[in-house]
Amino acid sequence: MKISSEAFKEGERIPEKYTCDGDNINPPLGWEGVPAETETLVLEVEDPDSPSGTWTHWTLWNISPDLNGIDENSLPDGAIEGGTTFGSIGYGGPCPGTGTHRYFFKLYALSGTINLKRGALPGELMRAIGGRIIDKAELIGLYERKGR
Numbered sequence: 147m148k149i150s151s152e153a154f155k156e157g158e159r160i161p162e163k164y165t166c167d168g169d170n171i172n173p174p175l176g177w178e179g180v181p182a183e184t185e186t187l188v189l190e191v192e193d194p195d196s197p198s199g200t201w202t203h204w205t206l207w208n209i210s211p212d213l214n215g216i217d218e219n220s221l222p223d224g225a226i227e228g229g230t231t232f233g234s235i236g237y238g239g240p241c242p243g244t245g246t247h248r249y250f251f252k253l254y255a256l257s258g259t260i261n262l263k264r265g266a267l268p269g270e271l272m273r274a275i276g277g278r279i280i281d282k283a284e285l286i287g288l289y290e291r292k293g294r
Contacts, residue, residue: 147179147283149253153218160249160287166241167291169219172204176215177253181280184211184255188275190268193240195247202230202268203249204237207260207275228266235265240289248286255281 153173154160162168180187187209193201205228206221213222221227232238240249256278262270 147177147181147253147255147281149175149177149251149283149285151175151251151285151287154287157286158288160240160289165239165289165291168239170237170239171219172216172237172239173287174215174218175251175253175285177283178214179281179283180211181255183257184280186256186259187211187213188254188256188260188271189216190250190252190254190271191237192250192252193242193247194250195242195245196231197243203232203239204230205266205268205271207262207271211255226260226262226264228262228264228268228271231268240287242289242291244291246288246290248288251285251287253283254279 151173164173189206191204206225209222209225227236230238260274
């Protein structure tokens with residue numbers, strides 16, 4: 147399984163449009179090679195370089211395995227968004243305090259769907275997918291705020 151974005155390549159800078167310095171909208175994402183037995187997909191976006199520990203920027207679950215991506219600034223039908231470390235629900239773009247941070251866009255193929263309510267915390271989601279992961283892919287983008 148592979149995840150990619152037409153907005154940035156693996157290891158490249160995430161365009162400002164998708165960050166707190168821009169429009170703060172999710173970038174377009176695409177994927178391929180989803181295993182046939184997949185019942186649902188889960189997306190998680192994390193910054194492991196935050197001084198306060200891993201910062202979760204977006205969680206999204208119950209994405210149909212029939213989809214091959216997510217458009218810019220959109221939410222797939224039937225998908226559910228969770229809470230972030232920002233204390234909000236939905237996408238929160240890269241917004242590092244200082245230095246260049248890495249942003250991991252992780253896609254999980256699962257057996258079964260996730261029975262969590264909108265706004266569930268990242269830890270709850272990770273516990274819910276434990277033992278049900280069929281495959282995983284990740285895309286890493288970088289971001290550093292100008293003037294910091």
